Amino acid sequence: MTDAAEYTPPKVWTWNKENGGRFASINRPIAGPTHEKELPVGRHPLQLYSLATPNGVKVTVMLEELLALGHKGAEYDAWLIRINEGDQFGSGFVAANPNSKIPALVDRSGPKPIRVFESGAILIHLAEKFGAFLPTDDTRAEALSWLFWQMGAAPYLGGGFGHFYAYAPSKIEYAIDRFAMEVKRQLDVLDRRLADAEYLAGSEYTIADMAVWPWYGGLAKGLLYESGEFLDVGTYKNVQRWTDQIAQRPAVKRGRMVNRAFGDPASQLWERHDASDFETKTADKLQAAAE
Secondary structure, X not given: OOOOOOOOOOOOXXXXXXXXXXXXXXXXXXXXXXXXXXXXXXXOOEEEEEOOOHHHHHHHHHHHHHHHOOOHHHOEEEEEOOHHHOHHHXXXXXXXXXXXXXXXXXXXXXXXXXXXXXXXXXHHHHHHHHOOOOOOOOOHHHHHHHHHHHHHHHHHHHHHHHHHHHHOOOOOHHHHHHHHHHHHHHHHHHHHHHHHOOEOOEOOOOHHHHHHHHHHHHHHOOOOOOOHHXXXXXXXXXXXXXXXXXXXXXXXXXXXXXXXXXXXXXXOEOOEOOOOHHHHOHHHHHHHHHO
């Protein structure tokens, strides 16, 4: 390990927004709104405010899977929240999610709107609402265990490894080594489980797979932080098999597109208000309007 300048923490920490790396402009040590902006509301029972990061993809995949099963009550409007521009700090979004993170869901199917925030909570809410993708037998505990494993593990992948490997203003060997070791351990945890089972909860595809796949499936294919070679992800053969299997699901293909405003234009659907939007390309319409 290379020598690094010794750092002595101050007695009282103060915020230095100039030293936060790529996302310094949207990171801050306080909560609450920065500006007044109401959220739009569409015509469907479910209103989703999100971006196609791994956490956002979990929910759009779930909604598309529910619709594929014939649950008409799962129709939804998906509104684009541009986190790099601070949309998550608008007053309407903060009311939907006081933590100012995507995704946020407002369920307007009943007499009173219900806000649901945190992606895992949204998945459980939808699974219980529609009676789908969360087992009711003895594999329920396994599905929930892997769902909560993801919620606890992914911050080490994103805020830990991803930040220090890809976004930090300077490369810190100790930090990258520490989090790379942890992410490879997590991949090994998954690989060992998937050697014994088709899906994370067993033989059935569940919300556990929907939660884990956008993060660790993306990692397995080298789509996160351009780190595939660095982490030698190809060696996790069972994760690769599971990743490929889920990627072929039509609902997953649609869900990956929703609220996607980056990458190949053909893969983007900025907002989704009807199933026909996948054909008419909302992204193309919005881009034309902006020009």
